[in-house]
Amino acid sequence: MKNILVVLIMIWTGIAKAESKFAIIPKPVAVKDMPGEFTLPRDITVYAKQTEEVNYVVSYLGERLHQATGRNIRIAKKLSSGNTINFHLLKTTDHSIGDEGYFLLVTRKNVTIKANKAAGLFYGVQTLLQLLPKEIESKVVMDANWSIPCAEITDYPKLSWRGIMLDVSRHFFTKEEVKRYIDKIVAYKYNLLHLHLTDNEGWRIEIKKYPKLTSIGAWRVNRVGNFGTFSPPHPDEPRDYGGFYTQEDIKEIVQYARERFVDILPEIDVPGHSLAAVAAYPELSCTPEAVNYRVRSGEKIMDWSAGGELPQAIYDNNLCPANENVYGFLDDVIKEIAPLFPFSYIHMGGDETSTNYWEKSEAVKSLMRRENLKDMHAVQGYFSKRVKALVEKNGKKFMGWDEILTGGLSPDAAVMAWRKPEKGVEASLKKHKVVMTPFTYTYLDLMQADAITEAPVYKEVRLNKAYQFDPIPDGADVAQIMGGQANIWTEQIYNIRQAEYMTWPRGMAISESLWSATGTKEWPDFVKRVERHFERLDISETKYARSMYDPVFKASRSLEGKLQVELSTEIEGLDIYYSFDNSFPDRFYPKYTQRLTPPSDATLLRVITYRGSEPIGRMQNMPVEELKKRAEKK
Numbered sequence: 156m157k158n159i160l161v162v163l164i165m166i167w168t169g170i171a172k173a174e175s176k177f178a179i180i181p182k183p184v185a186v187k188d189m190p191g192e193f194t195l196p197r198d199i200t201v202y203a204k205q206t207e208e209v210n211y212v213v214s215y216l217g218e219r220l221h222q223a224t225g226r227n228i229r230i231a232k233k234l235s236s237g238n239t240i241n242f243h244l245l246k247t248t249d250h251s252i253g254d255e256g257y258f259l260l261v262t263r264k265n266v267t268i269k270a271n272k273a274a275g276l277f278y279g280v281q282t283l284l285q286l287l288p289k290e291i292e293s294k295v296v297m298d299a300n301w302s303i304p305c306a307e308i309t310d311y312p313k314l315s316w317r318g319i320m321l322d323v324s325r326h327f328f329t330k331e332e333v334k335r336y337i338d339k340i341v342a343y344k345y346n347l348l349h350l351h352l353t354d355n356e357g358w359r360i361e362i363k364k365y366p367k368l369t370s371i372g373a374w375r376v377n378r379v380g381n382f383g384t385f386s387p388p389h390p391d392e393p394r395d396y397g398g399f400y401t402q403e404d405i406k407e408i409v410q411y412a413r414e415r416f417v418d419i420l421p422e423i424d425v426p427g428h429s430l431a432a433v434a435a436y437p438e439l440s441c442t443p444e445a446v447n448y449r450v451r452s453g454e455k456i457m458d459w460s461a462g463g464e465l466p467q468a469i470y471d472n473n474l475c476p477a478n479e480n481v482y483g484f485l486d487d488v489i490k491e492i493a494p495l496f497p498f499s500y501i502h503m504g505g506d507e508t509s510t511n512y513w514e515k516s517e518a519v520k521s522l523m524r525r526e527n528l529k530d531m532h533a534v535q536g537y538f539s540k541r542v543k544a545l546v547e548k549n550g551k552k553f554m555g556w557d558e559i560l561t562g563g564l565s566p567d568a569a570v571m572a573w574r575k576p577e578k579g580v581e582a583s584l585k586k587h588k589v590v591m592t593p594f595t596y597t598y599l600d601l602m603q604a605d606a607i608t609e610a611p612v613y614k615e616v617r618l619n620k621a622y623q624f625d626p627i628p629d630g631a632d633v634a635q636i637m638g639g640q641a642n643i644w645t646e647q648i649y650n651i652r653q654a655e656y657m658t659w660p661r662g663m664a665i666s667e668s669l670w671s672a673t674g675t676k677e678w679p680d681f682v683k684r685v686e687r688h689f690e691r692l693d694i695s696e697t698k699y700a701r702s703m704y705d706p707v708f709k710a711s712r713s714l715e716g717k718l719q720v721e722l723s724t725e726i727e728g729l730d731i732y733y734s735f736d737n738s739f740p741d742r743f744y745p746k747y748t749q750r751l752t753p754p755s756d757a758t759l760l761r762v763i764t765y766r767g768s769e770p771i772g773r774m775q776n777m778p779v780e781e782l783k784k785r786a787e788k789k
Contacts, residue, residue, distance in 0.1 A: 176188065176286075176304040176306075177286070177304070177306070178285065178683070178687035179282055179285050179286070180285070180343055180663045180666065180684050180685070180688060181344055181663075181666045181667040181669075181670035181671045182670075182671040182675055182676070182680075182684075183309070183310035184309050184310050184311060184672055185308065185309040185310070186307075186308050187307040187308070188304075188305075188306055189261070189262070189304075189305035189307060190305060191304075191305045192261075192263065192302040192303060192305055193261050193262065193263055193264070193265065193302060194301065195224065195301040195302070195303075196238045197226065198227075199227070199228040199229065200228070200229050200230075200235060200238065200239045200240070201213055201216070201229070201230055201231065201241075201242070202230075202231045202233070202234050202235065202240070202241045202242065203230065203242035204243075204244060206273065208272075208273035209244065209273050209276065211273065211277070211413075211414040211415075212242065212273055212276045212277045212280060213228070213230065213242070215277070215280065215414070215415065216228070216240070216280050219284060219291065220291075222294060222295075222296075223290060223291045223295075223296065223297060223299075224301055225296035228240075235265075237264040238264065238265065239265045240267075240268075240283075241266065241267040242268055243267065243268070244269075244271070244272070245269055245270065248271050249271060252270065252309070252311040253271070253275075253311050253312070254271055254274055255275050255311060255312050255315070255346070256270065256271070256275050256278075256312070257269065257278055257279035257282075257308075257310055258270070258279075258307075258308070258309055259282055259283065259307070259308040260306075260308075261283075261286070261303050261305045261306050261307075262305055268280065273416070274346075274416045277416045278310070278344050278416075281342055282308060282310065283303065284342070285342075286303045286304060287301065288300060288302075289687075289690045289691045289694055290694060291691075292691045292694040292695035293694050293695070294695065312669070312670045313626075313670060313671060313673065314626060314627075314636070314637070314638035314670075315346075316346075316347060316637040316639065316640065316669075317344065317345050317347060317639070317640070317666065317670060318345060318347035318348065318349050318420070318590070318639070318640030319340050319348060319599075319640055319642070319643065319658070319662065319665075320348075320349035320350075320422075320641070320642040320643065321333070321336060321348060321349070321350060321351065321643055321645075322351040322354070322600075322642075322643060322645040323350055323351060323352060323359050323645070324352060324353055324354035324355075324356055324358075324359055324424075324431070324645075325356045325382070325644065325645040325646045325648075326356075326645045326649055327357060327359060327373075327397050327398040327399070328654070329398070330400060330404045330407060330408050332651040333348075333350075334408065334411050335651065336348070336654065337408075337415060338415070339655065339658070339659075339697060340417070340658075340662065341415045341416070343662060343663055343666035344666060344670050345662075345666060345669075346418065347417060347418045347498075347640065348412060348417055348418075348419050349419075349420040349640060350419060350420065350421055351424065352400075353422070353429070353431060353432065354424055354428045354429075354430075354431065355428055355430035355431060355450070355451040355456065355472050356375060356431065356450065356451050356452070357372065357373050357375065357397050357399075357450060358372035358399065358431040358432055359373060359399045359400055360400050360421070360492065361399060361401045361405075362487070362488050362491050363402070363491060364491065365435070365436065365484070365487070367435035367436060368432060369399040370435075371434055371435040371450070372434055372435040372450060373397045373398060373399040373431070373450075374394045374395060374396065374397040375394055375396055375397055375450040375451065375452045376393065376394055376396065376452040377452070378454075379649070380453075381610075382646040382647050383455060383646065384453075385452060385453035385454045386454065387452075388449070388452050388454070394449070394450070396452075397450075402491070402495060405495045405496075409495065409496060413497070418497075418498040419496055419498060420498055420500055420501075420502055420554075421496050421498075421501055421502065422501075422502035422503070422504060423485075423488060423489075423501070423502070423504065424503075424504030424505075425474050425503055425504050425505070425538075426473045426474040426475075426505075426535065426538050427473050427504070427505075427506065427507050427508035427509060428504060428507065429472055429474050430448060430456070430470065430472040431450045432474070433445050433448055433471070433472065433473075433474070434448045434449050434450045436484070438478075438480065439478065439480070439481050439484060440471055440473070440474070441471065441473070441477065441478070441513060441518055441519060442471040442516070444471075448470060448471075451470075451472075453646070455469065456468065456472060465508070465509055465510070466507070466509055467509060467511050468509035468511055472509070473509070473510075473512065474538075475516070476519065476534055476537060476538040477516065477518035477519045477522035478518065482541050482542075482545065485542055485545055486548070486549075489501065489546055489548075489549045489551070490549055493549040493550055493551050499551060499552050500551060500553075500554045500569060501551045501552070501553065501554065502571070503539075503542050503543075503553060503554070503555050504555060505535070505539060505555035505556050505558050506556035506557075506558050506573070507558070508535055508558065510531035510534070513531060513534060514531065519534060522537070532561040533562070533563075535558070535559075535561070535562050536559075536561065536562020536563050536564065537562070538562075539555065539559050539564055539568075540562065540563075540564060543565075543568055552567070552569060553568050553569065554568070554569040554590075555570065555571065556570075556573055557571065557572045557573060557574055557578040557579070557582065560578065560582055564587075566585060568587060569587060569588040569589070569637070570582035571589075571590045571592055571640075572589055572591055573593060573594055574594065575595070576591065576593050576625075576628040577628075579593070579628055579631060579636070580628050580630045582635070583631040583632040583633075583635035583636060584630075584631070584632055586632070586635060587635065588635055588637050589631070589635050589636050589637060590638060590639060590640060591626040591628070591638070591640075592639055592640050593624075594642075595614075595616065595620070596616060596620060596621055596623060596665075597616075597621065597639065597640065597641045597642060598614075598641075598642050598643075599616075599621075599641050599643040599657050599658055599661050599662065600612060600644040600645065600646070600647065600648060600657060601615055601616040602615035602616070603615065603616065603617055603618065603657070603702040604617070604700070604705045605705065605707070605708060605775065605777075607775065607776065607777055607781065608705065608775065609702075610647040611647075612647060616661070617703070617707075617725055618660060618661055618664055618702065618725060619678060619703070619725050621641075621665055622667070622668070622676065622678060624639070624664070624668040625668065626639035626668055626669055627673070638669055639665070639668065639669050640665075640669075641658075641662055641665040643658060652698045653698070655699065656698045656699060657700070658699075659692060659698075659699035659700065660685045660688065660689075660699060660700065663681075663685060663688065664681070679727065682726050689701070701772070701773070703725045703726055704725075704726070704729065704771045704772035704773070705724075705725075705764065705773055705775060706723065706724055706762050706772065706775060707722065707724065707725065708720065708721075708722060708777060708785075709721040709723070710783070710786040711786050712787075717752050718753055718782060718783055718786055719752055720750060720760065720782055721750045721751075722747045722751070728766060729764045729771065729772070730746055730747075730764065730765045731746065731747035731763075731765075732744045732745065732746055732747070732762070732763055732765060733745060733747055733751070733760060733762045733763075734760075734761045735753055735754055735757040735760055735761075736757075737758075737759055738761070739761060739763075739774060740761055740762070740763055741765075741770070742765050742770075747762075753779050753782070758778065758779050758780070759777070759778055759779060760776075760777040760778075760779060760782065761774060761775065761776055761777070762774075762775040762777065
């Protein structure tokens with residue numbers, strides 16, 4: 156028995172030691188712990204057979220090491236036996252790791268990364284950086300134990316499309332901010348940035364043939380508060396809030412992304428979500444009153460009160476499908492955009508197209524008779540087919556949100572499935588290529604904690620929900636699933652710091668669903684790794700959410716009609732302390748152990764979480780009236 160106990164202790168100690176050494180996100184395919192560590196020498200020598208793309212990898216690593224350690228790298232022309240970082244492109248393709256996989260070997264003498272392609276070397280570097288001390292994330296030179304634990308890692312992605320969509324239309328982000336965002340997402344092995352470039356609130360890309368798209372369409376009256384509830388701007392208020400990317404800016408962003416093995420997917424959202432374009436060129440609308448329209452500043456323009464899938468438009472924010480000039484306009488726009496983005500797809504939107512203005516348009520009625528279109532779905536389908544032909548004419552592939560499925564498009568139109576996983580299944584079975592992005596798991600603009608602490612949005616997606624994302628839903632044709640992505644819409648996100656806060660750590664959860672092997676995800680293990688990455692985000696001065704430490708409230712009524720409150724936490728090992736007397740609880744207050752009944756005259760429940768003797772969550776202030784409202788909704 157004593158010997159068995161010793162063996163168990165040794166096994167447990169080895170596992171604990173491995174966990175303390177490796178906190179890699181997304182989780183690699185295989186990690187073998189090895190004794191010892193490699194210490195960065197004062198003069199860092201890198202061996203690599205130089206090609207343009209390999210040079211991108213070497214330059215990237217050199218910049219990262221120099222920024223935090225102050226040390227420079229030296230490129231060696233010959234392979235050395237010790238104290239080097241070696242990059243090797245395999246002479247014979249190893250099909251097991253694909254184009255983005257890698258082998259990483261860290262010994263006491265050197266570091267070696269092998270891959271089929273330079274992209275694999277780059278992702279090996281991302282893992283290598285995560286093996287270095289957290290101080291590697293510093294923007295200034297720091298003292299640290301610059302060593303890397305010895306290990307042998309085999310890794311490759313599950314899916315080839317691993318994207319994040321950044322909405323730069325609702326709020327504009329500068330090219331430098333976009334670059335910073337790219338640097339953050341590549342750390343978690345994302346390889347695509349989807350830029351939502353146009354919407355009701357702004358047109359963000361220069362089109363030289365249509366200068367009003369940016370001189371008018373890129374600017375609006377500034378409003379701050381709860382987006383969608385703002386008062387309509389007065390005619391004399393300055394429209395000086397916004398911005399746009401010149402074509403030279405786009406080239407610079409695309410090149411910056413390319414050097415980090417990230418593709419840029421541009422989106423021009425049509426026929427709906429087009430108020431910025433209509434404000435610039437009213438003749439693109441079916442509605443004569445469009446001559447008075449302005450770029451939306453956050454006032455209400457849609458009425459969702461009737462229920463159903465589509466709202467009623469208060470302003471006609473659609474392009475007119477019955478106007479031939481619209482197709483000429485889009486042809487010109489696509490013609491200018493296509494050469495700027497090397498990526499094979501252009502996303503042309505297609506979502507949330509309200510049709511109430513189309514329904515009363517004589518031009519649309521005439522189009523329906525001429526083309527034998529039976530309903531508004533068929534009208535949008537006609538529009539989508541015309542736009543798809545323009546995209547293909549300009550040498551690109553067509554992609555749209557899953558609403559394009561109703562229009563009868565041919566299978567070579569790719570579908571981004573956002574409404575629910577079943578839409579992705581449907582598209583795949585119709586032989587469309589599919590990118591999975593169901594909002595219930597992947598929309599990073601949704602609240603990640605209780606509404607009493609977050610900017611109000613219609614729904615929440617907590618970290619553990621995001622971690623449940625399965626990009627290959629049951630019943631789908633797996634061969635048609637290209638991958639998945641997270642989306643961050645920015646109606647309520649006014650600056651890049653808040654965009655970071657909404658992205659991390661949920662972006663880590665989505666990355667693991669897209670990269671790591673099926674069946675390997677473990678929530679408790681993921682939480683431990685996320686906590687290690689919080690330390691890295693702190694050092695890099697990246698804003699992030701600690702919402703996983705916040706309590707979850709559930710309100711109900713007992714059989715006798717009394718209000719009852721249940722408290723829980725997303726992660727294990729936390730204690731919850733509370734008060735009803737308006738004071739701020741700490742760990743010497745009552746600890747939550749069972750459902751609570753608020754005292755008859757209490758107005759506020761205050762709650763905080765602790766781990767041991769240290770507070771870890773935010774103080775939550777929950778009005779009792781709010782709990783009563785939630786209980787009545789059950």
